[in-house]
Amino acid sequence: xxDDHHDHHHPRPASAVELRAQALExxxxxxxxxxxxxxxxxxxxxxQDVGPQNGAKVVARAWVxxxxxxxxxxxxxxxIAELGFGGVEGDNMIVVAxxxxxxxxxxxxxxxxxxxxxxxLPPTWYKSPPYRARAVSEPRSVLREFGVxxxxxxxxxxxxxxxxxxxxxLPMRPSDTEGWSQTELEAIVTRDCMIGTALPTARESxxx
Amino acid sequence: xxxxxxxxxxxxxxxxxxxxxxxxxxxxxEPGGEIVSAERWESRVFAIHMVEELEDLxxxxxxxxxxxxxxxxxxxxxxxxxxxxxxxxxxxxRSGAIxxxxxxQMMRRLHDGEPAPTHRDAAMTERMLAGLATVHPxxxxxxxxRFGPEPVYSVAFASCDLWGPSEEGVWTVALxxxxxxxxxx
Numbered sequence: 001x002x003d004d005h006h007d008h009h010h011p012r013p014a015s016a017v018e019l020r021a022q023a024l025e026x027x028x029x030x031x032x033x034x035x036x037x038x039x040x041x042x043x044x045x046x047x048q049d050v051g052p053q054n055g056a057k058v059v060a061r062a063w064v065x066x067x068x069x070x071x072x073x074x075x076x077x078x079x080i081a082e083l084g085f086g087g088v089e090g091d092n093m094i095v096v097a098x099x100x101x102x103x104x105x106x107x108x109x110x111x112x113x114x115x116x117x118x119x120x121l122p123p124t125w126y127k128s129p130p131y132r133a134r135a136v137s138e139p140r141s142v143l144r145e146f147g148v149x150x151x152x153x154x155x156x157x158x159x160x161x162x163x164x165x166x167x168x169x170l171p172m173r174p175s176d177t178e179g180w181s182q183t184e185l186e187a188i189v190t191r192d193c194m195i196g197t198a199l200p201t202a203r204e205s206x207x208x
Numbered sequence: 209x210x211x212x213x214x215x216x217x218x219x220x221x222x223x224x225x226x227x228x229x230x231x232x233x234x235x236x237x238e239p240g241g242e243i244v245s246a247e248r249w250e251s252r253v254f255a256i257h258m259v260e261e262l263e264d265l266x267x268x269x270x271x272x273x274x275x276x277x278x279x280x281x282x283x284x285x286x287x288x289x290x291x292x293x294x295x296x297x298x299x300x301x302r303s304g305a306i307x308x309x310x311x312x313q314m315m316r317r318l319h320d321g322e323p324a325p326t327h328r329d330a331a332m333t334e335r336m337l338a339g340l341a342t343v344h345p346x347x348x349x350x351x352x353x354r355f356g357p358e359p360v361y362s363v364a365f366a367s368c369d370l371w372g373p374s375e376e377g378v379w380t381v382a383l384x385x386x387x388x389x390x391x392x393x
Contacts, residue, residue: 017290021249023314024297025256026324027306030314034259035329038336042255045340046244077343087341088258092360109228111272112288121254125241127288129233137229137367140376145237156379160228163349163360163384 051120052191054085055168058095058118059194060185063173072170073097080118090117090166096159097170098196103150105143105196106159106167107135115166119191126195136160146197169196176202224280229371250289257296262339263332266299270350274298349386359387 014022028034058080062069072079076093080086093115096104108114112127125131134142139156143149150156159167171193177185180202192198227233245251260266268274274295275283283291300306318324348358364382367374 017287017293018247018249019315019318020311021253021256021289021293022324023311023318024293024300024306025252026318027310027314028256028265028300029327030325031305032327032329033265033305034256034263034327035332036326037328037330038259038333039252039255041333042258042336042340043251045337046254047251086343088262088339088344091343110225111275121244123242123244124246124288125236125238128236128241129227129230129284130236130238132227133230133233134236135228136381137371138374138376139379142236145235152377157364158379158381159362160381160383163386165360165362165384 046116046121050087050116052118052189052194053186054083054120055115055118055191055194056186056189057083058085058168059170059189060182062095062170063185064182069097069170076168085117087117089113090115092165093118093168094165095168095170096157098172100172101153102155102157103196104157104159104167104169105135105139106161106169107131108162109133109136109160110162113161113163113166115168118168119194123191143197146192148197148199169194171196171200174200174202223276224283225276245289250287253289253293253296257292258340259332259336260296260299262336265303265305266296267303268299271295271299273350349388360384361387361390363390 025034025036025039029036058072061083062072068079068082071082072095076095077086077090079095080090080093098104106114108127109132111132112122114122114126131142136158139158140150143156161167171189173185174188177188188200188203190198190200193200240246245254257271261271271292272295275291277298278286278291278294286294297306297311301308361384362382363385364380367376367379367381370381
């Protein structure tokens with residue numbers, strides 16, 4: 001795009017794909033099929049309200065409330081809904097718990113299935129070829145890239161969620177977090193802990 | 209079990225998109241990998257896809273199956289949201305919501321400096337926010353036109369049955385498989 005007038009409206013020239021995306025939205029708006037404010041609202045929803053902070057609340061609650069943990073592992077959807085979370089791409093949830101002998105990881109080898117209501121939209125690495133290819137065929141090597149080394153006797157279970165079920169990993173609570181409040185615990189539950197590519201650790205700052 | 213997995217692999221989902229176990233893609237952890245979408249248009253394509261789905265504007269096979277129609281080289285060359293743009297455009301064409309060539313025509317108008325048309329519809333926004341917060345439990349394989357829900361089974365495989373022996377030892381791969389992907393032994 002070398003048109004000076006056009007550049008005036010854009011900080012940089014639009015790429016071909018960007019222009020195509022803008023044109024599709026414009027066609028749909030012109031026809032009255034898609035409202036511009038609905039697009040804005042959906043973008044804002046997943047940027048601000050739906051993200052791993054939701055899943056962290058679920059995990060922290062399961063860490064402090066044994067009855068809740070049981071409900072969560074038995075029938076995840078209503079337990080997650082108790083905290084106000086649910087919706088598209090979380091229609092059929094299963095929560096899988098890590099134990100000293102079992103470590104769970106989630107992947108979608110076919111595309112990018114991911115539990116949106118509790119984790120938001122997936123990061124780029126989750127939906128890119130290396131993770132989709134290798135999570136099932138060399139999980140320990142993938143975990144090593146994330147800085148996770150598991151003992152040899154820990155069984156890894158990789159959940160390939162390419163149909164209707166969406167998984168969330170319930171990580172183990174770090175042993176040195178006794179007495180922490182639920183809010184303090186939420187702060188150490190990262191997105192990757194709930195995908196299964198990280199382990200939560202007690203941090204001084206979180207406990208302060 | 210290996211035979212069952214191969215049946216699955218050969219049943220419509222055999223293509224470059226079926227990436228489990230493929231070699232040569234490199235590192236998982238790379239700069240830029242943490243972000244959800246790098247550019248504004250990507251978030252808007254995601255939102256257009258959601259409106260198309262919840263407002264039932266598209267037609268034909270599901271979005272993922274449409275992405276799998278891309279030639280392998282194009283699929284690999286495209287960024288994630290380029291594939292989404294491809295699938296939402298095809299589904300809108302197949303329902304007749306947009307005509308072939310219409311997007312290209314609008315690209316020329318925008319390129320010539322015409323302001324992009326906008327449309328406001330508060331009721332649609334409300335429907336979208338309500339729809340996204342609602343559970344939609346009925347599903348079926350995206351690559352079929354069969355009507356109605358279909359059961360999904362989580363089928364666990366020992367890694368050695370899928371990939372042979374590994375220096376990583378043995379782990380479990382649990383695949384979610386639609387009932388119609390399974391064969392009676």
